[in-house]
Amino acid sequence: MARLEQLALTNFRCFEHLNWALAPGFNAVLGANAAGKTAIVEALWLLATGRSFRTARLNQVIRHQQNQAVVFAQVEGHRLGWSRTLQATTLRLDGQSVDTQAQLSKKLPLQLLTPESHRLLEEGPRLRRQYLDWGGFYHFSDFMAHWRPWRRALKQRNQALRLGQPLQAVQVWDGVLIQHGAALDVLRRAYLEEILPPLQRFVGALLPEVTASLSVHYRSGWRQGLTLAEALQESAPRDREQRTTTVGPHRADVRFRFDGVDAEVALSRGQQKLFVCALLLAQAKAFQQRHGRPVVMLIDDLPAELDADHRAHLLALLAEQGIQHVVTATDAALLPGVEQANTLQL
Ligand SMILES: Nc1ncnc2c1ncn2[C@@H]1O[C@H](COP(=O)(O)OP(=O)(O)OP(=O)(O)O)[C@@H](O)[C@H]1O
Ligand SMILES: [Mg+2]
Numbered sequence: 001m002a003r004l005e006q007l008a009l010t011n012f013r014c015f016e017h018l019n020w021a022l023a024p025g026f027n028a029v030l031g032a033n034a035a036g037k038t039a040i041v042e043a044l045w046l047l048a049t050g051r052s053f054r055t056a057r058l059n060q061v062i063r064h065q066q067n068q069a070v071v072f073a074q075v076e077g078h079r080l081g082w083s084r085t086l087q088a089t090t091l092r093l094d095g096q097s098v099d100t101q102a103q104l105s106k107k108l109p110l111q112l113l114t115p116e117s118h119r120l121l122e123e124g125p126r127l128r129r130q131y132l133d134w135g136g137f138y139h140f141s142d143f144m145a146h147w148r149p150w151r152r153a154l155k156q157r158n159q160a161l162r163l164g165q166p167l168q169a170v171q172v173w174d175g176v177l178i179q180h181g182a183a184l185d186v187l188r189r190a191y192l193e194e195i196l197p198p199l200q201r202f203v204g205a206l207l208p209e210v211t212a213s214l215s216v217h218y219r220s221g222w223r224q225g226l227t228l229a230e231a232l233q234e235s236a237p238r239d240r241e242q243r244t245t246t247v248g249p250h251r252a253d254v255r256f257r258f259d260g261v262d263a264e265v266a267l268s269r270g271q272q273k274l275f276v277c278a279l280l281l282a283q284a285k286a287f288q289q290r291h292g293r294p295v296v297m298l299i300d301d302l303p304a305e306l307d308a309d310h311r312a313h314l315l316a317l318l319a320e321q322g323i324q325h326v327v328t329a330t331d332a333a334l335l336p337g338v339e340q341a342n343t344l345q346l
Contacts, residue, residue: 003324004044004108004296006074011063013039022326023342025319028335029328031346037328040344041112041300043071044326047082048110050089050101058084075108102137102144109138109287109295111280115304118272120279121264125253132254135191135283136184139290143187150180154250161243170239174232177248182228184249185220192218192254195282202278202285205317206310207271212259221251270305277314284323297325303334312336 009018014036029037042052042061052058062069062084070083081092082104091098098104111134120127136143157173196216203214222231231247232239238246256275258266267275277299284295297318303311315337318325332338 008072010070011066012069020344026341027326028338028341028343035346038300041298047071048108078107080104111297114300117276120276128254132188136187140187146180146183149176153177158244178229181249195286198285199282202281206274206278215257217255219253221249222247273305294323297323299327302327303329
């Protein structure tokens with residue numbers, strides 16, 4: 001059965017109204033430049049994560065001259081709604097208002113590959129932490145029970161540091177920070193260990209030409225060999241000087257190397273895109289094993305940077321994994337097997 005069954009947009013970007021019924025496997029969105037392909041991917045991502053990958057100013061998604069954008073999707077019989085007025089965002093699940101994005105996210109596990117996905121490898125650690133935490137969120141039922149109090153303690157501690165408050169007002173947060181921060185670190189490590197074997201397999205399938213061996217390097221966000229408590233103790237003078245918490249899970253990172261060379265150096269742009277795709281597929285596999293159902297994968301502008309062989313490999317792999325996918329392209333001829341897809345022509 002399809003996970004994502006229906007998508008409806010109202011006054012979202014260039015769409016006044018759009019209604020689309022999706023199929024279980026391959027869904028293709030085709031259209032010329034500016035037809036609204038990325039807007040459709042963005043709408044789904046907003047519903048699933050509360051964030052846009054294009055803008056931090058969510059009002060931009062409201063159609064010009066209108067005052068409310070609405071995204072609606074039916075997912076395995078559940079009705080998910082996201083709407084944005086000029087003032088606020090509202091979330092709905094099965095006709096009821098919900099307070100937290102996590103409630104919608106749980107219903108719609110989405111993965112996203114775009115022509116910018118190489119940023120995961122090239123930029124600083126923020127996107128890589130988001131990658132890890134996507135995994136943690138869906139993989140461990142207690143992940144949020146650690147993440148929320150940890151995040152709150154970190155925020156409060158940083159505020160006390162910023163305001164130059166006495167040591168005691170800073171350290172009052174350390175207990176919660178250490179307890180939940182250390183637990184997050186354990187979960188992130190465990191998650192990485194679990195996805196490493198499928199990652200190796202997907203790299204082999206998508207990048208058969210790469211013979212160098214892949215290694216994964218995780219850093220906790222504090223000096224190796226110390227506990228988080230010891231690291232916080234050690235960093236106290238520096239924290240005070242810099243007016244922020246300088247160690248902890250918010251400084252974690254994970255790097256990927258091929259024969260010891262960083263992925264962003266070792267791989268071409270097209271290969272980087274496929275490697276990020278392998279990273280997503282490894283998460284998809286872990287999700288499927290844990291929950292017995294697949295994720296939905298969004299691939300905006302799949303043909304960008306990819307030659308015919310790699311496009312065919314990728315689409316074949318998605319079909320083989322039973323992953324419902326929504327793929328955009330300017331031209332059907334660039335998507336092998338598109339004859340079998342459920343197609344939305346814009
Ligand atoms: N708030 C808005 N109101 C109305 N139109 C908008 C709004 N935001 C963006 N647009 C328009 O929506 C159109 C669709 O843009 P989008 O980026 O989704 O197209 P696309 O099909 O992905 O194009 P490309 O092939 O170039 O990637 C653009 O013409 C853009 O100007
Ligand atoms: Mg686009």
